[in-house]
Amino acid sequence: MRQADKMSDRVEKLMLDLFDIEAVKFGDFTLKSGIQSPIYFDLRVIVSYPVIMNEVAELLWETTKTSGAKFATVCGVPYTALPLATLMSAHHDVPMLIRRKEAKDYGTKKMIEGKFEPGSSCLIVEDVVTSGSSVKETAESLESVGLVVTDAVVLLDREQGGKQKLREAGIALQSICGTSQLLRILRKHEKIPESVAEQVRDFVRNNTFPPSQEPPVKKSRKILSYRERGDLCQHPVAKQLFGIMESKKSNLAVSADLCTTAQILKLADEVGPHICMLKTHVDIISDFSAEFVQSLTELANRHEFLIFEDRKFADIGSTVQHQYRDGLFQIADWAHLINAHSLPGAGVLEGLKQVGLGKQRACLLIAEMSSQGNLATGEYTKATVKMAEEHQDFVVGFISQSQLSDNPAFIHMTPGVQLSGLGDGLGQQYVSPWDAVVTRRADVIIVGRGVYKDPDPATAAQSYQTAAFQAYQHRLTN
Known part of the structure; x- marks a missing residue:
């Protein structure tokens, strides 16, 4: 069996596993933005399933290496992606960094924890991408201490414009699976009816973040002299x-x-x-x-x-x-x-x-x-x-x-x-x-x-x- 076919089979099994443990849910959900969605990804639950979590980490690693991305460190977006980045780091001997959501009031007060060389590259690891804002926030924190961010990898891309938004910021996003592929897999195994799949497709089509009218140039906050x-x-x-x-x-x-x-x-x-x-x-x-x-x-x-x-x-x-x-x-x-x-x-x-x-x-x-x-x-x-x-x-x-x-x-x-x-x-x-x-x-x-x-x-x-x-x-x- 070809390597690509093996990878496809593993992704298919992983999506079925995520459905079985209710990491992927269908119904009527209110998202953080206030929008009602027929699909919800609750990937925090995978920490209770070590075998699945290990497989997610390995597929993230293989997806990244296949893309040709070069990096010296990895950093998980707080907090769901932290255990995934930890497994990638431990299994493949690549240093890991931790981004805090808020600086401590004591000690070093660092926003980025870990050992790194200024100018070196860091791979961002995420569980789900919608608009890409969490990845961008993490990238800004890493770049503020002299790190370079050009690549990110995600388990599930909701396909609502996040990949394009990140590209405009100079970050190439690779994903294990997107919403459209997930729906095909679940329909193939009759996990959801076609009416539910079509409802999700309609939602994605009608709730996509439009691309910027400007050329894809990496943007950063103006630092005044x-x-x-x-x-x-x-x-x-x-x-x-x-x-x-x-x-x-x-x-x-x-x-x-x-x-x-x-x-x-x-x-x-x-x-x-x-x-x-x-x-x-x-x-x-x-x-x-x-x-x-x-x-x-x-x-x-x-x-x-x-x-x-x-x-x-x-x-x-x-x-x-x-x-x-x-x-x-x-x-x-x-x-x-x-x-x-x-x-x-x-x-x-x-x-x-x-x-x-x-x-x-x-x-x-x-x-x-x-x-x-x-x-x-x-x-x-x-x-x-x-x-x-x-x-x-x-x-x-x-x-x-x-x-x-x-x-x-x-x-x-x-x-x-x-x-x-x-x-x-x-x-x-x-x-x-x-x-x-x-x-x-x-x-x-x-x-x-x-x-x-x-x-x-x-x-x-x-x-x-x-x-x-x-x-x-x-x-x-x-």
Whole structure:
């Protein structure tokens, strides 16, 4: 018997098995879209039938290999296709990736789990395709971390336009079986009457997603450059920062966690050509003075970087006003940017704003932190984003571990970045520049010990500058 005939016989038996276990049903069903359908595929049930599930996985694999698709990893669309992708991975020794429907509020917060090389290809595995939207969503998540998606394989194609829609997105879809073939098999074995088969055919004909009028070109969401985002900003500090990042080709901020003015000024002069921002902790400086402020400001002007005082304001409005404007440090006179916790409520911003707006200063809200066990997660983070949206005249972005807003005027800055991506044993959790910028979609990486503890801080800063900006360029073009 020819190989093609053997494959056809296996597909025919599988369709009969799916009918017997009620993975394929006929009647009157309301689909997720609200449309009434005479046919319904409930393929989640196959997890209770290991023999059938194994056969589905093998036929998916053989269908893909017959098509000539090349791929380095496989990824199942959540959630029904996950066990199918797992079997394909385990049986054929191909690495598997997992796409989360939502990022975790803790740990790595990755949307794509697994080991992969940016630029490598990934095969998407699905159980049923109607419009192709679930496959496209998975493809977008994979592509956002640098993977390439050109092929997908599905158990059942409802033949309602999904294959054409995916082709327009640059994804070739292969299927084990389509609705028309399924109906022929079930009619051949008298599983359904002709009247039911014709009712399904009418439904498919009348509920097909029309092809686009545009040529089949792979589409992707427009990623704006730093220059373009700067043009959209209303706040002068955000506009200035984006301009510096674009002109210096740097999205690196160095955290000068040092205790003497001489150490800070020496570091600022060494790393200045490679950074867009220097972050200070003014209350750990043992010999703070007005002369130090003048010298640091001169270095910022000479090397073209902004000064960010990491004060983390977190008190009632009247108190933070004094902390920001008065006292020994008079932060509002020299720091372009400050940050604040949202914990006290909007009053903290109202107090800071009354001082900062008159001096053209800006604020970042701390929405997420890099320390292990921190409580800036979940609903707290969502409330912080909402507060920022309500105070865009002063708040220009976030200290965060991931992109929290699609507003291109908001800047996302991620601390806890090291080239090694390890931890420090004291609760600090590091990520790599690539992971921060490509996977988590940060705009600026903040590096401390990886630079100032290096024997050659200038060279270390240049290495981080190159790694982070290359990651940004990849995100911009992919």
